[in-house]
Structure formats: structure tokens, C-alpha cells
Amino acid sequence: MATDRRVQTLARHLAQVPSSEQSEGLTRLACSAQTHRSLPRFDSVVLEHYLDDQRSLKLEVYELFRQHPELLPAVYEGMPKEEHRELVRKQLLVLLGAGYSPMQFFAKDYKKYFYLGELLALIDLSLTVKLGVQYSLWGGSICNLGTERHRKQYFEDIDKFRLPGCFAMTELRHGSNVAALETEAVLDLATDEWIITTPDDGAIKWWIGNAAEDGQACTVFARLKVPVPERDGMLVDHGVHALVAPLRSSKGEICPGVEIRDCGYKVGLQGVDNGSIRFAGLRVPRDNLLDRFASVDRSGNYSSPFSPGRRFGATLGELTGGRVGLTSSSIGVLKGAVTVALRYNAQRQQFGPPEAPEISVLDYQSQRQKLLPLLATCYALHFTRGVLVAKYEEAKVTKDDKIVADVHAMSAGLKAYTTGYTANALSVCRESCGGHGYAAINRFGSWRSDHDIFQTFEGDNTVLYQQVAAMLLKGYKDKFSGAPLQATYTYLRQWASDALPPNPLVSHDTTTRHLRDSSFLIRSLRYRTARLLHTAAARLRKHSRKMGAFHAWNRCLPHLLLLARAHIESLILDANLKAVSACPDPECRKSLKALADLFALQRIHDDILFAHADYVAPDKAKAIQRLIEQLCSELRGVALPLVDAFAIPDHILRAPIGLSASQQHGQQYNEYLAAVGWELGA
Structure with a gap:
């Protein structure tokens, strides 16, 4: 029977774990990793350099805080708010005292400013938010909404924190x-x-x-x-x-x-x-x-x-920097959480075949399919954030209306998508670390609590998604009313080809080569967006005739939110695949391509639209599921180098179960025991 076959398959899988005699002299991590078909190993430092072209800033900032351990408490829970506020104030003053000028960054070097926000997110999200209030909101409003006399009057005092301000x-x-x-x-x-x-x-x-x-x-x-x-x-x-x-x-x-x-x-x-x-x-x-x-x-x-309408829009448009900053900080938290979860799950031993050593929790397929898609999305968001920051900088320099509109839509959508995804990922990471993930000292609790509001401020996520949907519908209307189409949404230019169902042979193609073909993945996500856009426009037209524009919009709201998220995921995949192609190291590139494929295939598999529209036949859906399992298995072998490439120092990460120093077998428990007051070996 099918059940018996599944049990036998599972038994054979578990039986592949080497015996204790075979694994003598090896760490359990290395032993368990050998049970999987894996991608080729790569140098995580090489990948770090590709990911981070501002590595020197990271090294300087994190070294500054290494010299001030009193500003890096192990836990924040239970600290009186007055004490925590004073701590954050000291953290900011130390940064300023070292010569950093966030206001100058925000005015002249946007890339550096937003990257600084990501770095500080893992020190203390309260520090990141305080920085954002002072420089992006208070200082940014002076620079972007005022004129030169306002900048001369206030800029220097805001920069030096001599004039703390509010928004x-x-x-x-x-x-x-x-x-x-x-x-x-x-x-x-x-x-x-x-x-x-x-x-x-x-x-x-x-x-x-x-x-x-x-x-x-x-x-x-x-x-x-x-x-x-x-x-x-x-x-x-x-x-x-x-x-x-x-x-x-x-x-x-x-x-x-x-x-x-x-x-x-x-x-x-x-x-x-x-x-x-x-x-x-x-x-x-x-x-x-x-x-x-x-x-x-x-x-x-x-x-x-x-x-009046354009003036109000221009005013709010100048405030998109806050959304870019929240996106960057949210990605910083996601990197930290995924790093802790994967390192701990690679080390944590649990169960195993009879009379054989326990295996790493990450060797269980269920755990791999829980955590490795988070890693894939983290990388995808990292690359897309780079595109957003570059566009933001271009908009500030050129002041081109089309680019400004593009940045407004992209920053709204990516902020909503990133913060919502990170909020869910933090809970998954906490759960994946079991009871030890619940310990305050391992930071998931404070990350979840501090990050949660990111979904609300600088624009509630649901409202931001509606802004994205509205801009898509405007572009759609312009296209089909004969107006010139702005070159902001690639798939709209390809409506005729991407909106149509594929050839039936393509719908049933189950080969790995086809499923991992970048053109198939890109077209699939563009098709989903184009179809949702077309059906949303049709529904709005129909309901507007009966109940008016406002009530029609409300009636179609769930559909519109799906449209906005689909659009953002399409942009994310485009940015991700371009970054994969640009990676000069072939071994790193193979792992990055596997991550990008996993990101896209997971979205196709999870969205019922593809099945209902006959875009993906049942046999193809099963092949996609098998390929997702295979990619997770292959990525398991390089999961640790992939998180090591984020290069988060232990004194910044501060979660005992996820430190790089704990990767020697059992060391994470030594750090953990010492952190809660045990004398080792006593």
C-alpha cells in the first residue's frame, strides 16, 4: 500500500545516516551533511565581498561597538523604558562621537545611510528607529520639504544631535x-x-x-x-x-x-x-x-x-526615504534571525535510526523546507533592496517624474512585503529552535516585539499595497486607452505574450531543465501579475457601475492586495536573477541560482492561481514540489556558508545558540549555559 511504501522509503532514507563507526573522527554536523546531495562548497568570504560593497563601514561600526560592550546588553526584556532610552541615547552619541554623520549620509550618500540602518538593527532596533526619527524623518523633512534657508538654519544642529527633533x-x-x-x-x-x-x-x-x-x-x-x-x-x-x-x-x-x-x-x-x-x-x-x-x-x-493634488503628492513623495530605511532594517533583522536558526538547527541533534547517532534537526526534510525558503527569500530581498536604493538615489539626483513614481511604488510595496515577511519569518525561526528559541537571551522575542510595528508605521502595509495596486491599474488603463505607457512595469509592455496561457506542452513540461529555466520562472510570475491585473480591472469596472468607485474598490480589496504582492514578488525575482548572473565566482553563483530558483518555485507551487488557470498542470505541480525538496536538500550542505557570508560578528549577534564560535560541536550549549549563569564543568 502507499502508506507502507512511504514508511519503507523513510526507513531507507534514515538508514543512509552513517553509523557511529563510520563517523568516528568527524563532527556530527559534517557526518549528517554528507547524507545529502549538495551544491559545491564555496568560500563564504568571497560571497561576503560580492554581497557587501560597503564592507569597510560594517567592520568599522561593529568594531566601534565591540569596544563598548556596556552598550550591548544580552537582553532588553524587563529593562525599564527610561533605562533603555538612556542606553539608546548613549549608543547614538558613541556613533556620533566616532565621527559618523548620519545627516550628511542622508543628504549625500543614501546608500551608506540605509546600510547604516541595517547594521544598527542588529545592535538594537530602538537605536535604528531613533536614528530614523532624527535623520530620515525630522532631518529629512527639513531637507526635502524646506528650502535652502531652512537647511542652513537647522542642518548642522540636527546632524550633531544638538537639536533632537520629531516628525x-x-x-x-x-x-x-x-x-x-x-x-x-x-x-x-x-x-x-x-x-x-x-x-x-x-x-x-x-x-x-x-x-x-x-x-x-x-x-x-x-x-x-x-x-x-x-x-x-x-x-x-x-x-x-x-x-x-x-x-x-x-x-x-x-x-x-x-x-x-x-x-x-x-x-x-x-x-x-x-x-x-x-x-x-x-x-x-x-x-x-x-x-x-x-x-x-x-x-x-x-x-x-x-x-493641490500634485502638491500633496509631491510632499508625501519626498518622504519615501523612511520606507527605504525600514526595508533595510527589516532585512538586517531577517539576516540575524535566519543565521541563528540555521546554525542552531545544523548543530541540534534529535532522534535518528535505531542504534545509530542522532541526526541534526536540519537534516529532517520538514525542517529544511521550513528554513531554507526563508534563507532564499532573505537573499532575494537583499538584492532587491540594492535595486531600490539605487533607484531612490537616481530619483533624488535626476528628479525625473517617472523615476520618482517608480520609487514611490517600489518603496511602498517592498516595505510592505519585506516587513510582513520578516514578521512571519521571526516566528518560524523561533519555533524552529524549539524551547531554546523562547529564551530571551537568544533574541527572537525582542526581535519579534521590536520589529512588529514595522508593519504599521511609515504607512500601514495594507494601505501601501493598495497604493501599489492603484498605480498598476493606472498604468493598465493608460495602456489600453492609447496613452503612452511609462516604462516602469516590464510585464505591462509584454502583456500580449505574458498574459496568455502557455502552450499545453509547456503546461505539462516537468523536466528540471525547464523548471529551473530563468525565463520560465520570470514569465510565470509576470503571468500571475498580468492575469490578476486584468481580472482586477474587469471586476472594478463591473462593480463601479453598480455601487460606485469607493465601494467597488472595497469589494475587490483582497484581489487588489494579491495583485500588489504578486507584482512585488515579480520585481524581487527579476532583481535576484540579475544579481545571480552578475556574480563573478562560479561556485557562489551556483548556490545563488539555487536560492533564486527556490524562491520562485515556492511562489508558483503555493499559488492556486497557476493551477486554476491551467498554467501549471497537476503533473507539473508535483514535479515542482519534488524539485523544491531537492533544492532544499542541496542547499542544506551550503546553508552555513550562506549565512556566514552575512558576516555578522558574534558580539553583534549575541544569541548563544547561533554564534559562529559555537559551530564546533556542543559549543552553543557552553555559550548558552555561561550566559544564564552556569559554571561549566562544575
Whole structure:
């Protein structure tokens, strides 16, 4: 019977594990690894150099913190928020004291700035977020929304942390819907000042980083209201704009017209001093309006080179750097978690054939298929982040509208995809390490708690996916209404070929050569996106006629989210395969290609659309599943060199079960025992 055959197959598989006599003189890891067909070994340092063209920055920053072990506590759980905030403040000051200039990076070397955020994520995510609030949000709003006089006035003090600041956008009642913010800035023509007021409790600024303790000033987003001189008492609402507002003196005294409260303990990120702010008639000079996109003169005349919709879009478009930063930091956490999980699972011994040594947990097919796709996606996201940063830099330099729009969509989608994926991966990694993964000292708990909010701030992920879907639908509409097609979405240019089902022979092709062909993988993911786009557009047209645009959108929302994720996965695969082709080392390239294939095949196998659309016949689906199992088996043999190529030093990783020094058999338990207070050998 089928059940008997499966049992016999499993018995034969387990019987292949070498006996204790055969494995004498070898570590158990090496012994178990020999049971698998594997990819050729490669030098992890060679791969590290290919992955990281800013390796010198990593070495310098991590060496700086090695010299300050007091800033690298083993655990953060249970630390009072005031103590954690002071620790983060010291970490930031040490970085600045060593000569690093995050504000200069953000203004002139974007690649270095975002990479710094990834590096600091494994030191303490609270430090990464504090850095982002001070430089990307507060400093970035001055640079990107203000004019040269604002930069001259504030840049140096922001850079040196002499002027800690906040980004006061989110309100108690409104977050993602920025256009509906209620805080008001009314121009007093008599004094040439803006009067900033919180009209009701729902408009209190909420979750504002740096506000509870450090913030001396903020960029406040408020409805700009200007009086009409010839009509007494009449105000013209020009919509939401950004202004600079003082919060505290340099001695920490809260300014008149400002009330601040601490938001208290959070689920994570206790090292960030989030606060809430109420404005009660705070007066600021008219020139405090950040006026790159709109200005108001002494007489109250409002002017902008843009229409209201375009001005608002341009304002928000300048804030995409925060999303790029969150993507980078999230990838840093994912690298750390995958490193710990794979190293521990390669060492942890559990069960085995009768009268034979236990085998590594990673040698179980179920565990390989749980962890190795995480590694594949981690690599894929690493390469795609590089493309996003390069595009962001190009947009900043050229200010080309098409590139800016592309970066807006890509940063929104990749931030949503990366942070959502990492959040799930952290739970998988914790679970894969069993009870020891639950120990605070092994860091999965703090990573999960601190990272969780990444799915919400700088744009809720569901909202960001809708932005991606909306831009795709706009491009689709333009194409089929005869308008010129922007060259941002490759698969739209290939609609005629990629949207059609393949030849039936292709649908049934089960050869490994075909399934691992890059053109098949790329076309498959593009086909999925094109089909979802076509059906989404058709559904929206049908429902809009009956219920209006808003309710039609809501009706189709699950479909639209699938569309956005499919598009992002298509972009990820494109970036991944290009990086594979560019790798100069042939042995490294083979492993990178296997990772890329695993990433794509897993998406094809898991998406029922391919089966329902007859794109993948049942026999082909089974072949894809077998190939996924084979790739996981082959990658198992190089899993450790692949995570070693991330080159995360032990003093930064700080998880005893996942340290590189623990890769000699049993050493992870020595580190673990010592970390919780046992005297070894006692």
C-alpha cells in the first residue's frame, strides 16, 4: 500500500545516516551533511565581498561597538523604558562621537545611510528607529520639504544631535489618511505668525518618536488656514502642510502652547521615547512653513507651482526615504534571525535510526523546507533592496517624474512585503529552535516585539499595497486607452505574450531543465501579475457601475492586495536573477541560482492561481514540489556558508545558540549555559 511504501522509503532514507563507526573522527554536523546531495562548497568570504560593497563601514561600526560592550546588553526584556532610552541615547552619541554623520549620509550618500540602518538593527532596533526619527524623518523633512534657508538654519544642529527633533504627523484619530489630519495652523496677519492648535482630542499628535523626552522641535503637519482680508473671519483651508514648531528649550523646558505626554510602555521599542503632543495656540513665525512646494507671503497670499493634488503628492513623495530605511532594517533583522536558526538547527541533534547517532534537526526534510525558503527569500530581498536604493538615489539626483513614481511604488510595496515577511519569518525561526528559541537571551522575542510595528508605521502595509495596486491599474488603463505607457512595469509592455496561457506542452513540461529555466520562472510570475491585473480591472469596472468607485474598490480589496504582492514578488525575482548572473565566482553563483530558483518555485507551487488557470498542470505541480525538496536538500550542505557570508560578528549577534564560535560541536550549549549563569564543568 502507499502508506507502507512511504514508511519503507523513510526507513531507507534514515538508514543512509552513517553509523557511529563510520563517523568516528568527524563532527556530527559534517557526518549528517554528507547524507545529502549538495551544491559545491564555496568560500563564504568571497560571497561576503560580492554581497557587501560597503564592507569597510560594517567592520568599522561593529568594531566601534565591540569596544563598548556596556552598550550591548544580552537582553532588553524587563529593562525599564527610561533605562533603555538612556542606553539608546548613549549608543547614538558613541556613533556620533566616532565621527559618523548620519545627516550628511542622508543628504549625500543614501546608500551608506540605509546600510547604516541595517547594521544598527542588529545592535538594537530602538537605536535604528531613533536614528530614523532624527535623520530620515525630522532631518529629512527639513531637507526635502524646506528650502535652502531652512537647511542652513537647522542642518548642522540636527546632524550633531544638538537639536533632537520629531516628525509630528500621526494623530490619535488619523494615521495613514494624512489628507484628513485635523491640527490647524492659522495665519495671524497682524503678527505674521502661524497659530498652531489641536482642535479636539482626536487631533492630538500620537506615537511621535523623540517627543516624550528628547525632542526640542518638530515638523508638524497641519491644515494651513489663511484669512481673506476683505472677508472678516473667513479662512481658506489650503490643506495639510509641514511647519517647524518648537517643543522644548535646550534645558528641556516645554514651550508655552505645547503639552506633551509620554505614550508609556509599548509592545516593543522601549528605547524610543514616543510621546503625544497637544498644541494650544503655539505661535511660530510665518517663515517656519517648509515652503519648497508652497509659500505664503506677508500679505497672506498663497502660491504653489502645483495643483493641490500634485502638491500633496509631491510632499508625501519626498518622504519615501523612511520606507527605504525600514526595508533595510527589516532585512538586517531577517539576516540575524535566519543565521541563528540555521546554525542552531545544523548543530541540534534529535532522534535518528535505531542504534545509530542522532541526526541534526536540519537534516529532517520538514525542517529544511521550513528554513531554507526563508534563507532564499532573505537573499532575494537583499538584492532587491540594492535595486531600490539605487533607484531612490537616481530619483533624488535626476528628479525625473517617472523615476520618482517608480520609487514611490517600489518603496511602498517592498516595505510592505519585506516587513510582513520578516514578521512571519521571526516566528518560524523561533519555533524552529524549539524551547531554546523562547529564551530571551537568544533574541527572537525582542526581535519579534521590536520589529512588529514595522508593519504599521511609515504607512500601514495594507494601505501601501493598495497604493501599489492603484498605480498598476493606472498604468493598465493608460495602456489600453492609447496613452503612452511609462516604462516602469516590464510585464505591462509584454502583456500580449505574458498574459496568455502557455502552450499545453509547456503546461505539462516537468523536466528540471525547464523548471529551473530563468525565463520560465520570470514569465510565470509576470503571468500571475498580468492575469490578476486584468481580472482586477474587469471586476472594478463591473462593480463601479453598480455601487460606485469607493465601494467597488472595497469589494475587490483582497484581489487588489494579491495583485500588489504578486507584482512585488515579480520585481524581487527579476532583481535576484540579475544579481545571480552578475556574480563573478562560479561556485557562489551556483548556490545563488539555487536560492533564486527556490524562491520562485515556492511562489508558483503555493499559488492556486497557476493551477486554476491551467498554467501549471497537476503533473507539473508535483514535479515542482519534488524539485523544491531537492533544492532544499542541496542547499542544506551550503546553508552555513550562506549565512556566514552575512558576516555578522558574534558580539553583534549575541544569541548563544547561533554564534559562529559555537559551530564546533556542543559549543552553543557552553555559550548558552555561561550566559544564564552556569559554571561549566562544575
